[in-house]
Amino acid sequence: MDTGDTAFVLVSAALVMFMTPGLALFYGGMVRAKNVLGTLMQSVFALGLVSVLWVLIGYTLAFGPDKGGLIGGLDFLGLRGVGADPNPDLAGTIPHTTFALFQMMFAVITPALITGAFAERMKFSAYALFTAVWLLLVYAPVAHWVWAPGGWIREMGALDFAGGTVVHINAGVAALAAAVIIGRRRGFGKQAVVPHNLTMTLLGTGILWFGWFGFNAGSALGANGLASSAFLATHLGAAAGACGWALYEATRERRPTTLGVASGAVAGLVAITPAAGFVSPLPAIAIGLCAGIVCAVAVRLKFRFGLDDSLDVVGVHLAGGIVGALLTGVFADLAVNGAGADGLLNGGGAALLGKQVVAVGATFAFSLAVSAAILKIVDLTVGLRVSSEEEASGLDLSQHAEVGYAFSESGGAIEREPERDVPAPSPVAAVPVPSDAR
Amino acid sequence: MDTGDTAFVLVSAALVMFMTPGLALFYGGMVRAKNVLGTLMQSVFALGLVSVLWVLIGYTLAFGPDKGGLIGGLDFLGLRGVGADPNPDLAGTIPHTTFALFQMMFAVITPALITGAFAERMKFSAYALFTAVWLLLVYAPVAHWVWAPGGWIREMGALDFAGGTVVHINAGVAALAAAVIIGRRRGFGKQAVVPHNLTMTLLGTGILWFGWFGFNAGSALGANGLASSAFLATHLGAAAGACGWALYEATRERRPTTLGVASGAVAGLVAITPAAGFVSPLPAIAIGLCAGIVCAVAVRLKFRFGLDDSLDVVGVHLAGGIVGALLTGVFADLAVNGAGADGLLNGGGAALLGKQVVAVGATFAFSLAVSAAILKIVDLTVGLRVSSEEEASGLDLSQHAEVGYAFSESGGAIEREPERDVPAPSPVAAVPVPSDAR
Amino acid sequence: MDTGDTAFVLVSAALVMFMTPGLALFYGGMVRAKNVLGTLMQSVFALGLVSVLWVLIGYTLAFGPDKGGLIGGLDFLGLRGVGADPNPDLAGTIPHTTFALFQMMFAVITPALITGAFAERMKFSAYALFTAVWLLLVYAPVAHWVWAPGGWIREMGALDFAGGTVVHINAGVAALAAAVIIGRRRGFGKQAVVPHNLTMTLLGTGILWFGWFGFNAGSALGANGLASSAFLATHLGAAAGACGWALYEATRERRPTTLGVASGAVAGLVAITPAAGFVSPLPAIAIGLCAGIVCAVAVRLKFRFGLDDSLDVVGVHLAGGIVGALLTGVFADLAVNGAGADGLLNGGGAALLGKQVVAVGATFAFSLAVSAAILKIVDLTVGLRVSSEEEASGLDLSQHAEVGYAFSESGGAIEREPERDVPAPSPVAAVPVPSDAR
Amino acid sequence: MKLVIGVIKPFKLEDVKEALEAVGVQGMTVTDARGFGRQRGHTEIYRGAEYQVDFTPKIRVEVLAEDDHVEEIVKAFLTSARTQAIGDGKVWVLPVDEVTRIRTGERGHDAL
Amino acid sequence: MKLVIGVIKPFKLEDVKEALEAVGVQGMTVTDARGFGRQRGHTEIYRGAEYQVDFTPKIRVEVLAEDDHVEEIVKAFLTSARTQAIGDGKVWVLPVDEVTRIRTGERGHDAL
Amino acid sequence: MKLVIGVIKPFKLEDVKEALEAVGVQGMTVTDARGFGRQRGHTEIYRGAEYQVDFTPKIRVEVLAEDDHVEEIVKAFLTSARTQAIGDGKVWVLPVDEVTRIRTGERGHDAL
Numbered sequence A, B, C: 001m002d003t004g005d006t007a008f009v010l011v012s013a014a015l016v017m018f019m020t021p022g023l024a025l026f027y028g029g030m031v032r033a034k035n036v037l038g039t040l041m042q043s044v045f046a047l048g049l050v051s052v053l054w055v056l057i058g059y060t061l062a063f064g065p066d067k068g069g070l071i072g073g074l075d076f077l078g079l080r081g082v083g084a085d086p087n088p089d090l091a092g093t094i095p096h097t098t099f100a101l102f103q104m105m106f107a108v109i110t111p112a113l114i115t116g117a118f119a120e121r122m123k124f125s126a127y128a129l130f131t132a133v134w135l136l137l138v139y140a141p142v143a144h145w146v147w148a149p150g151g152w153i154r155e156m157g158a159l160d161f162a163g164g165t166v167v168h169i170n171a172g173v174a175a176l177a178a179a180v181i182i183g184r185r186r187g188f189g190k191q192a193v194v195p196h197n198l199t200m201t202l203l204g205t206g207i208l209w210f211g212w213f214g215f216n217a218g219s220a221l222g223a224n225g226l227a228s229s230a231f232l233a234t235h236l237g238a239a240a241g242a243c244g245w246a247l248y249e250a251t252r253e254r255r256p257t258t259l260g261v262a263s264g265a266v267a268g269l270v271a272i273t274p275a276a277g278f279v280s281p282l283p284a285i286a287i288g289l290c291a292g293i294v295c296a297v298a299v300r301l302k303f304r305f306g307l308d309d310s311l312d313v314v315g316v317h318l319a320g321g322i323v324g325a326l327l328t329g330v331f332a333d334l335a336v337n338g339a340g341a342d343g344l345l346n347g348g349g350a351a352l353l354g355k356q357v358v359a360v361g362a363t364f365a366f367s368l369a370v371s372a373a374i375l376k377i378v379d380l381t382v383g384l385r386v387s388s389e390e391e392a393s394g395l396d397l398s399q400h401a402e403v404g405y406a407f408s409e410s411g412g413a414i415e416r417e418p419e420r421d422v423p424a425p426s427p428v429a430a431v432p433v434p435s436d437a438r
Numbered sequence D, E, F: 001m002k003l004v005i006g007v008i009k010p011f012k013l014e015d016v017k018e019a020l021e022a023v024g025v026q027g028m029t030v031t032d033a034r035g036f037g038r039q040r041g042h043t044e045i046y047r048g049a050e051y052q053v054d055f056t057p058k059i060r061v062e063v064l065a066e067d068d069h070v071e072e073i074v075k076a077f078l079t080s081a082r083t084q085a086i087g088d089g090k091v092w093v094l095p096v097d098e099v100t101r102i103r104t105g106e107r108g109h110d111a112l
């Protein structure tokens, strides 16, 4: 066990955990004020629900001893047998618990990413049920295929350094299914739906960018040259993505926007995720730039297709994820990572690219089918969508009986305490309570 | 000295420092807009005041050579003799300065926790004076008892991994005293007092959760298996706490709330703090779940008792701290940490539980008595409470001559610069200043 | 290569990256709501633009093999030859890429600091052009002089641990030039210009403080006693700075303000930056306290001089940077850092202080001249300043076609989709879209 | 000269604006408001403390108009702001002594 | 038909609402406002720059009522909004030509 | 008794307040508003979706005044709020039946 590696992966896990509140803010700022809490909840609550499920069963399904390349065995149920000693098959220089908790943070944020597609209209109960089932039926298997020893995609030799397929394509496809199945928001395409607080979205972007260093560099599972080059590639992907999107807007719409720069940075981070540990700096810039432009175009298509992917999960995570997975097959470089492969431009021929295509296709098909099935079942059972009145009044009031902001303190409310009329037993309470009225 | 351990504890210290701004936001979002800055200040200013006092005298009182099990000697006054070499009695693999600054961050946040109890009505001067005195007369001694070699509670064998008694019960008890002594806010129990910005509270929750990894895992004082299991337990405590509180609300009040999930996560973090380094994953979930539910019930009692513990420091930190301290006596496991003990459910019998009860009782009694005394004296000298008019207009204007938000830019104010009428010496200023009026 | 050192510097780099969004918020809260996005952009976009330029050419200009003490050679163009192996001349125990990316984060935030001087009135295009040119013509050379082996200021023996001259004085001087050349905002000195969201500024302060540990302690380029003492000094500088500014306000204006405490903390951080690795705790407190008071006075002078340094970059970064550089010559202590020197109060005589004065003077003169020249050229080409109408309506609308906040959801806008009238090809879109109207 | 004031549901503003333009209205002034009436409010819960909020968000639209234009304008409000649901709001008409355009000082009809 | 407008201190809104309901008022429209008058404002200081703010937060309450109901409503305002301190505000009454309920098109009395 | 209502550009509020004080006005009530008129609005773009916003920020100023004071007050608005640019706003005058000061119950002239 190496203390430096352990320190780095533990801190990386903390950074990845921080990404989920960051995502909550990134999404929360883009919705209307009446839905901000409901939107924040759909990310933050995943930290609670998914973490518990992951420890109980998710981890062993993903990383338990391989069963036919498809799923993990139940040996690690409830983290049984997962202790301070490293598990050499998974990570040789850090405690097994460190690897398990690092992976837990990935499992938390992936379903949270999906929520952008059905923002402003899904029942909280439906969200919770969908998230729990999706984690076990979709996320865990795909994570096993791609990352676990024996997983068929890993064995095939496709490369996904930090989750381009497992996290982004996987979530992006589920988002596509969700947007189609739950249907469009009231007034979509007719009424103006303006982000209520872009400063919140920008803060979220900053936190995501910051946490992504743990996501990608931490995936080196040690503090070494590989982690360092993944860190560098990650930052350059984000930077170039921001420039790419801004460039597109400046040329096509005369003005680069704040939301565009934020979106471009995230698009670049998504695209560099699978490639981070396999490419050198200049290709990293190329991948980010490319993702920024492609995603800027992609998000503009949803109106044409009448698809209300509310916060553009498809346009950013699916499109960006595919860009990244394929360009990994183009730019991968054995000189950067001996455990990787050479891509199209490094004399590796189309072999790797082909495997990348297979990995993307398999993830796409599997995630689409199972996600759609789960959504349909949830719709038939608890029902996916809030009522039209609840949608009009907003998720905050209808799902959580709260409001996000109360800047003007104009009373307008009186307390209905159950205890209100009960004679208070304490002497303190006996003292008449002074009121602002007097 | 181990670089990996040093890296981990230094980063952990940074994370714990970040918790104080996080706490400021967590609290700030819950008050009315007119008090948001005053509330933020009561946390943020502690970063300034307490840090300086800690270095000058606090550290040596807490961790100087033991004097009769009760207090530390003055050898480390002004950090004299605290240098790059490790102090084997305190932490053998990191510089002594690293240990001292890590401890400093704990000393900063503890008094800040108390401020939630007297929110929206205490004078800034009274807050500052109380904080300074409380740090030296209450925090430093209790920290010595529990954590310093020779401290009587430590010697007795009670377990507190990262501050359940020192930080949370200690602050929670002081909060109880403060809420009673300063009295209720105007209109408490009659007028509606609604959180003005729950998105701020949620952001604060995310930062607290993130920073808490430094708080608990960092308390292993190294990057090792213990740190890793403490990290895992911490995350599960928070996750289960959020689920517990949400579950309570969903069953008792039909709707889980954002504030409930945020409060539950913090309650879980509080409860897992003393246990983090002594329990395995499943017990960690149990502790969090239990804390989430217990605290959800506890905060609902304040109206019955007519106690205006404004932001529920008692309901969350005192109640949650006690839950954690006692359950540590139930779930502690030598298999997790050889330096710990076996709890009730691990064949250790009631021995440890008994010691935990003593530790809780002693901290409770001492903190209540001394905190109350300090508050009374501050009240008699500078006075604790702002005037009724100042309370109505808010702390921001009355204590700091500022407002938190100015969204609508409708002038309504002209500048009264002292320099206004002074003939400006610089040529630049000679140029007539264009005004928006033209 | 040491994994502990690598882990620490990588995490430090992430922390420094996080400072830029923090700075965006720190500045963004101080402007009027109509300019908040434009202000955030001027920091956040630097993360994109500067990072790419740094990798392509900036790094090699700053840290390439020395050319006459003035500039670096082009050997590292596009990070050619910068790999996993340590570069002993720069940092012997971490990968060369780690050093390069750590330095990149410094290059990003420095031009972002300048933007506070021309807030609320500069064209986005002018900002972008100025930033790009300034990075290469001003930042890179000065960084070479002070930090690169062979750089003349470094060889002379002046001390700048983490960027007092390179970052703060350099940016502060450029800010002075910018404020004079772009001129004052409409209504400056007459109309009230109130910070629109001090909670945002306080959050930014918290992030800056947090990230500054990476900035200063990370500059030890390893996880060791030096990093630890730099960490401690950094925190004490911030803490004492906050106390100093608050003290000044409490005594001179009766009330300590939130903005004052935030500003004082930043002033303290600025001043401790050059000294962090050379001074012991008590001098660190002295430096912070001194900076807090000096900067509190400095910002109050701008009205007297009619200088619209909008967010006080000169008053905080230039003034604070000079205080820190000079006091480093006073308090530096070989006992703290053998690679440093003894200052005035440690028997080193005035030698070091003299060198510090030369370093400050040279940076001041060079930065002032070149920055002014760049600004003039940008003004003559793309033009520095937005039109008077654009300034009145705000940067958000005029430069980015966005608004920061839309709390009240009162329609008031209908969508003009380019695709709007195009017959939608997809069956989904064929379904008539329900509108809130029905 | 009259002042027609309409209190409507916020999401109806766009429709009302278009309807008013359609009947020749060239200007209006709107303010965010909160209304109390037959339409019920909602409940908020914070850590178990329950609040009944009786006011619902509305928008208040003010239109200055010639006397003979009023009837048309009121009709435009009725048709465009109506959802058939409780809380659609009211329209009322106030007499106006005189109107002046600040920019030009024009009065009466020319000021509109 | 009359329009009674009251400008009050924000924290009084709840009391005023209850007092108006007590005298049979079934609806009202409120807007956030800022008032200038005998009541003094406050000072704000940012980095030494001092601002005098003369406006204080108020709430503006509008109530449509039958002529013979007006006196009672004004009284309700006086009793419920009064704190005896400067800045309690004003109540004024405007003549109304007609009122219509958007939902039903009912006019006059039935529109309230 | 009359009620003078002026709709102005936000940054003009301070000038208007001073002008009104200069002609002896001792109180006023202002509300944030949005105006639609000859003055054009602006465009917003979010991820390529383009919105045309027709409303521009305004401030609505209400001044209660004696009949013989009205002309002076209207003039004060015209001179202080004018920028010569489209969108300067309007001033209109409404008849008032009566005014009461909440604090004292004084009516009419004494209530101002």
Ligand SMILES: Nc1ncnc2c1ncn2[C@@H]1O[C@H](COP(=O)(O)OP(=O)(O)O)[C@@H](O)[C@H]1O
Binding pocket: D007, D034, D035, D036, D037, D038, D039, D056, D058, D085, D086, D087, D088, D089, D090, E026, E027, E028, E029, E030, E062, E063, E064, E065, E101, E102, E103, E112
């Ligand atoms: N007497 C009144 N005076 C002023 N405004 C009123 C009055 N009654 C109703 N309103 C306004 O009209 C809105 C709708 O009234 P309400 O009774 O809820 O529904 P409806 O108009 O369909 O009967 C209220 O929210 C309030 O803003």
Ligand SMILES: Nc1ncnc2c1ncn2[C@@H]1O[C@H](COP(=O)(O)OP(=O)(O)O)[C@@H](O)[C@H]1O
Binding pocket: E007, E034, E035, E036, E037, E038, E039, E056, E058, E085, E086, E087, E088, E089, E090, F026, F027, F028, F029, F030, F062, F063, F064, F065, F101, F102, F103, F112
């Ligand atoms: N002439 C006026 N026209 C319109 N509103 C007024 C006028 N005078 C006062 N007000 C409103 O009444 C409020 C209270 O008036 P003020 O003179 O401060 O106290 P009081 O009403 O107790 O004399 C002011 O804040 C303002 O909103």
Ligand SMILES: Nc1ncnc2c1ncn2[C@@H]1O[C@H](COP(=O)(O)OP(=O)(O)O)[C@@H](O)[C@H]1O
Binding pocket: D026, D027, D028, D029, D030, D062, D063, D064, D065, D101, D102, D103, D112, F007, F034, F035, F036, F037, F038, F039, F056, F058, F085, F086, F087, F088, F089, F090
């Ligand atoms: N008929 C109207 N009724 C009510 N308010 C109006 C009317 N016409 C204009 N306004 C208000 O006056 C403001 C300025 O009017 P506008 O036509 O844009 O410029 P100008 O007053 O210079 O002709 C508008 O923004 C609106 O607030």
